Amino acid sequence: MTGAELDKDVRRDLGALSSDNATEVARHLVMVAALLDEDPQRALEHARVAQRRAGRVGAVREAAGLAAYRAGQYDEALRELRTARRITGSQVHLPVMADCERGLGRPERALEAAASPEAARLDRAGQLELAMVVAGARGDLGQHDAAVLVLQLPELDGRVPADLAETQDRLREAYDDALVAAGRPPRRRAAPAGGPVEEVDDGVVSWEEE
Structure with missing residues (x-):
């Protein structure tokens, strides 16, 4: 080096x-x-x-x-x-800072950071990251249905630029986790190795793989 x-x-x-x-x-x-x-x-x-x-x-x-x-x-x-x-x-690390508040057992402060004027200036990638932190904070507070709502974003199913592909994957995983925490089935369950993916009929259309 x-x-x-x-x-x-x-x-x-x-x-x-x-x-x-x-x-x-x-x-x-x-x-x-x-x-x-x-x-x-x-x-x-x-x-x-x-x-x-x-x-x-x-x-x-x-x-x-x-x-x-x-x-x-x-x-x-x-x-x-x-x-x-x-x-x-720069406000680029605001989502990480908010998640640190969660890590310190202060989800309310994470929500305050997400509602700050600085949060509105994040680019789309930052907004998606912050949405996942907010959903986690809602879950920490036992507000599981609210966590699900926070993650119902266009990027769940829509096409995204290449630089958002990894973020989209994590958004989908976070949404499934939020659904499970809220007592609802995930949109797509993992299949056994080599087997087909099992689609879940929960009244919500599952995303298509790109």
Whole structure:
């Protein structure tokens, strides 16, 4: 890892650092990205080192916040992402921040974040992410029918741009989970390995696979 693997915008943000420090911070950020899925705790260790070396760089605080979130350190994640927001002015991580509130046992605060003016400025991907967090918060509060309603979005069945395909899959999974929590059958049940998918007739049309 040389640090050159970083996105050029992030490398530009590191330009205010000394050359040696920028290189070291970049290496740690590359390791954060590489480890985030398979070993969140190690990713967080790298993120903390980068944060200590470059705490005034928004991209570094974002990386630290996301790594802490994935490692289940929700207090730390909120602190880092709030700092990143102050530095960059970006609301892109608002859904993650709201989910941190859920992780800390504060679903009401997650709902407050979702109702904030900042939430209205999210792009469509961010809005879908936030809808899933809101549904989870409603479920935390025992409001399971409300959780189902939150997720009844056009993207459940409609075609979406390629960059929303993964989000659409997770939206569909979240909707099935919400239906089950509300005491209703999911729209599509998993089939045995190699077998056909079982369509569920619950009065709601199941989606077609793209």
